[in-house]
Amino acid sequence: MKQQRFSGLFETESCTYTYLLADTDTKEAVIIDPVLETIDRDLKLIKELGLNLTVAVNTHCHADHITSTGRMKQRVAGLKSAISKFSGASADIHLKEGDKITFGRRFLSVRETPGHTNGCITLVTGDESMAFTGDALLIRGCGRTDFQQGCAKKLYQSIHKKIFTLPEECLIYPAHDYLGQTVSTVGEERKFNPRLTKSIEGFVDIMNNLNLSSPKKMGIAVPANLVCGVHDV
Numbered sequence: 690m691k692q693q694r695f696s697g698l699f700e701t702e703s704c705t706y707t708y709l710l711a712d713t714d715t716k717e718a719v720i721i722d723p724v725l726e727t728i729d730r731d732l733k734l735i736k737e738l739g740l741n742l743t744v745a746v747n748t749h750c751h752a753d754h755i756t757s758t759g760r761m762k763q764r765v766a767g768l769k770s771a772i773s774k775f776s777g778a779s780a781d782i783h784l785k786e787g788d789k790i791t792f793g794r795r796f797l798s799v800r801e802t803p804g805h806t807n808g809c810i811t812l813v814t815g816d817e818s819m820a821f822t823g824d825a826l827l828i829r830g831c832g833r834t835d836f837q838q839g840c841a842k843k844l845y846q847s848i849h850k851k852i853f854t855l856p857e858e859c860l861i862y863p864a865h866d867y868l869g870q871t872v873s874t875v876g877e878e879r880k881f882n883p884r885l886t887k888s889i890e891g892f893v894d895i896m897n898n899l900n901l902s903s904p905k906k907m908g909i910a911v912p913a914n915l916v917c918g919v920h921d922v
């Protein structure tokens with residue numbers, strides 16, 4: 690009997706992945722990194738599947754899009770928002786290393802993976818078959834480290850100590866992909882990630898020379914995400 694429903698959902702403007710996980714027996718569900726623009730799509734799916742959404746969690750305080758967790762709380766009775774205690778953002782649940790987000794008989798455990806921001810977390814399924822890495826580890830890449838307390842050394846250590854120590858076959862689901870890639874594995878990223886296969890000095894050098902422009906929505910996204918995407922809840 691299948692006990693877990695998993696959906697990967699995509700928001701095209703910010704290239705953000707939202708993930709929905711549910712225990713198919715109890716119908717309890719968790720949503721990871723939901724985006725304001727796709728709130729209707731996500732809530733429609735949840736309703737169609739007859740799920741009871743209990744937690745909406747952000748892997749960090751996003752700088753490129755506005756979260757829908759606050760608006761979801763207004764539309765889903767009993768829903769709780771969650772984010773790292775180091776994010777600086779308000780939420781019902783402030784997460785730290787080792788915490789568990791339970792849905793039915795399943796859970797996600799929290800691994801702190803700072804470096805892109807101070808409050809970045811990676812969420813790992815109880816059986817360590819899936820890891821939701823937010824903007825820490827991307828497929829063949831990683832989150833930038835040039836704002837929001839970003840630190841390349843910290844990110845390198847986070848990924849090597851908290852993500853690359855997971856089983857080789859553990860599936861990696863990042864918060865973004867800009868090339869259409871949907872999933873990787875710990876083993877693949879350990880072997881082929883062009884940034885993380887370097888020494889820490891080489892990695893820092895790459896990160897200091899990315900020369901990326903700032904996310905277009907940064908000025909509105911960060912203040913909004915500090916209050917779950919809304920200023921009135």
Ligand SMILES: N[C@@H](CCC(=O)N[C@@H](CSS)C(=O)NCC(=O)O)C(=O)O
Pocket residue numbers: 703751752753824830831832833834865899901902903904905906
């Ligand atoms: N062009 C996009 C922003 C793209 C970007 O900066 N992505 C971030 C994650 S969202 S803060 C990132 O870490 N990218 C790493 C990389 O190597 O691309 C926009 O304007 O929103």
